[in-house]
Amino acid sequence: MEERIKELEEENLRLKAEIESITETLNKTKVHLKRYTAPVNSKEYYEKNKEECIRRVKEYQERTNYKPTQEQKKEYNKNFRRKEKMKKALEEEKKEEG
Numbered sequence: 001m002e003e004r005i006k007e008l009e010e011e012n013l014r015l016k017a018e019i020e021s022i023t024e025t026l027n028k029t030k031v032h033l034k035r036y037t038a039p040v041n042s043k044e045y046y047e048k049n050k051e052e053c054i055r056r057v058k059e060y061q062e063r064t065n066y067k068p069t070q071e072q073k074k075e076y077n078k079n080f081r082r083k084e085k086m087k088k089a090l091e092e093e094k095k096e097e098g
Contacts (some may be wrong), residue, residue: 035041046053
């Protein structure tokens with residue numbers, strides 16, 4: 001009986017150590033991913049490097065001879081109109097509040 005208790009205590013300690021190591025790894029991974037997934041960071045980056053990003057996209061499109069299809073153009077226009085409506089709605093809400 002005492003042997004079984006000692007085995008269970010050892011297993012318990014081993015599992016606790018494993019949980020701690022996994023938790024530590026998880027926290028490190030979260031911190032590392034936050035650097036890439038935080039919207040504030042990407043927004044700041046694109047605000048600072050907007051011209052550079054636009055230039056790189058244009059160069060890539062010229063290099064690959066990119067031509068959007070009719071379906072892609074329709075989708076782009078649809079998304080643009082939706083964003084414009086959202087902006088107008090937000091502006092109207094701000095005017096009504098203020």
